[in-house]
Amino acid sequence: MRHALALSLVALFLGGCASNPADRDISGTWINQVAIDAAAKGSPLREALQAYGPNLEWDVNTRAAQARYTNGFENVDGKLLGEESGAWKVDFYGSSASELKRDGKQLSQAASDNEPEQVFDRAVIPVPEGAPLGASFERALYTAYMGGSWQVVSGPGEGNTVQFQADGQVAGLPGADRYALCLAGDCASMSGGNDNMWLQQNGQGNTWIFARKGKEMEIFQATNTAREDEMPQFTPGERKWLLEKQ
Template identity: 80%
Template sequence: MRKALALSMLAVFLGGCASDPADRDISGTWINQAAIDAASKGGPLREALQAYGPNLEWDINTKAGQARYTNGFENVEGKLLGEKSGAWQVEFYGSSASELKRDGKQLSQAANDNEPEQVFDRAKDAAPEGAPMGASFERALYAAYLGGSWKVVNGPGLGSTVRFQPDGSVQGLPGADRYALCLAGDCASMSGGHDTVWLQQSGQGNPWIFTRNGKELEIFQAVNGSQADEVPSFSPGPRQWTLEKQ
């Protein structure tokens, strides 16, 4: 009898744990870790983002009923409806709703007519307060894709060590103190399918085209083939640097 009672109490306890509201809470910042993991293998960046995107980050506040996401080009805000059967509906003005569901440590976005199913993980290193939407994804991507030490094996600064930091700063690359990878939007459409990076120093900069092949990173001048009154169209020009991952 006592054994049966103990088992019954255990079942109630475990059932209570399984239905713990904290296990279903989706508040916080969630990033597309699958896209980051794919990019970290050292291949083309845009291919990884397109394969696992298009959305890169969700920011959710269940108490305020707010949910927003970014795809690297636009930030979209929606109204978070109440949870129903473990799923949350997000309504957007003028577009179809999204369904979000938490599965342990991951957040899944159900497929709809416009987007495939996507999976997100909680951001481990959240961006500083006041940072723009998508900054947590960018910091994680920058660390995984360009983190560590690189050596200039060809081009200006030959032999120097280059370090790309998660906050967008860069050391050791002649003529640059900041960088930003192109994730989507105009910078992507103007580059003809090539990966591009913005390099600047003291607030002045230009786009560059790059290729990543394992531990080798080549950076080329971006040549604009359009007329002055046309939308820019960039293609690879002379190679400026070749960097090798140490």
């Protein structure tokens, strides 16, 4: 009898652990780590974002019944309608809906008519208070994709060590003190499928085309082939730098 009672208590305890509300909690910031990991292997950034996107970051507040996401081009605000069997419905004010659910340590976004299924991981790199939506994904991407030390193999500053920081600062690359990678939107449309970044110094800058192949990265001048009254269309021009990751 005592043995049976003990087994019942163990089963009750384990059952309580399995249904722990913390295991179903979706509050917080979640980023598309799968896309970051794919890009960090040295592949073209656009290919990784298109293969594992389109959404890059979710920010969820269950207490306020709010959920919002960004795809790198637009930020979309939604309303949590409640949880049912571990799944949370997100309504985007009548225009569309998404379903979010915890899957172990990841957040799963169910496939819909407009988007494929995606998975997200909790953001771990801190961002400044008040940072815009997408900042967590951006910092994680910059750390994984651009982080570490690069050597200028060819171009201005040959032999220099270049470091791209998670906050958008760059050191060692002549003529630039900040950078930003194009993730989506007009900057992507204008580059004809090529990866591009913004390089600036003292607030003045330009668009540059880059090509990443493993540990090498080529940076090209962006040549605008459009007429003055058209949206710019950039193609790779003269190569300015060849960088190699150390």
